[in-house]
Amino acid sequence: MKAIRFDRYGAAEVLRLAEVPVPGEDEGEVLVRVRAAGLNAADLHILNGVPYVMRPFQLGMRPRVGGVGSDFAGQVEAVGRGVTAVKPGDEVYGRVDQRGILPAMGAVAEYVRVSADSVRLRPAGLSAVEAAAVPLAGATALQAMRDVREGQRVLVNGAAGGVGSFAVQIAKARGAWVTGVCGRDKVAMVRSLGADEVVDRAAEDATRLRPGFHLVLDNGGDHSPSAWRQVLLPGATYLASFGRRQDVWLGPLGRLLRMMALNLVVNQRLAPLVAKPSGADLDALTRLIEDGHVRPAVDRVFPLADTPAAVAHLAGGTARGKVVVAVEEG
Ligand SMILES: NC(=O)c1ccc[n+]([C@@H]2O[C@H](COP(=O)([O-])OP(=O)(O)OC[C@H]3O[C@@H](n4cnc5c(N)ncnc54)[C@H](OP(=O)(O)O)[C@@H]3O)[C@@H](O)[C@H]2O)c1
Structure with a gap:
């Protein structure tokens, strides 16, 4: 599958479109074919490797994470044993599972593998691009x-x-x-x-x-x-x-x-403010969206191959709302 990766710290130029294996789902996990992935300020910290004090403890002296994007919306491709909340074909949104205090990354890819509690059905009335702007x-x-x-x-x-x-x-x-x-x-x-x-x-x-x-x-x-x-x-x-x-x-x-x-x-x-990810928060956000109280503000959408431009745009600080990568064409 195609995925955005980096193997050294830097600005958006260090990102490249790579060919990597599709992850396999395990017990309690869901494999999602990603339609869109949302970017966050956290992506910039992980990509830039800052603050430097985080490198020995969390980020790695060379990048341990290697991908960007914690938020996604897409279609369930397969589910592991024990997963009953969603099934193949469902349209979902969610977050890549967190590791340590940093959000995990890697949603800017054609597939993500996550725990079942990290996904929820996509809120009614939202496009995949809008839903990918929500989770973090x-x-x-x-x-x-x-x-x-x-x-x-x-x-x-x-x-x-x-x-x-x-x-x-x-x-x-x-x-x-x-x-x-x-x-x-x-x-x-x-x-x-x-x-x-x-x-x-x-x-x-x-x-x-x-x-x-x-x-x-x-x-x-x-x-x-x-x-x-x-x-x-x-x-x-x-x-x-x-x-x-x-x-x-x-x-x-x-x-x-x-x-x-x-x-x-x-x-x-x-x-x-240290936000802790939870499935219950996705439920609450879904309710707020479906009740008409919240609508994600999407600033710009970039195609997968233009992820470096998307990251540079986010880093520039001029975005109004969220920057999203449309992983799936069309
Ligand atoms: N604690 C947590 O769990 C948690 C979770 C998510 C995010 N965060 C942090 O919360 C902050 C906001 O996140 P966000 O996703 O809302 O970020 P964001 O979308 O980049 O928005 C932050 C705002 O800061 C200003 N800004 C943007 N770039 C800047 C720059 N280069 N220099 C100075 N100001 C700039 C902009 O406002 P104006 O142009 O209007 O001034 C922008 O609207 C980030 O620092 C992020 O790391 C923390």
């Missing part, structure tokens, strides 16, 4: 918005990004008043997601907004947690997904330690 970013946003209650004020920094575009919609579905913060070119898009207020980060410093937020989800990383505290209510929560602006050696580690120390002495909760 959608689950991360869902977990970030889990405790949001009706009438609360929620701020999403990086609201036009993969995680942010889901977070805005999920917070609205929970009845919150939502402020989205994004770059100038993305203001209209964030408004179209349902945000009640949109802040153009170039025109206004969102950490100086009127205080009163119950939750800030920070996907941007352009201000410190202590700056964001200025807009939080007492007892409110700041969740850091840490954003792209990271130290190449240590990643978010220095910031995380400072934030944890600050968290001990302030009357708000400052916490890292």
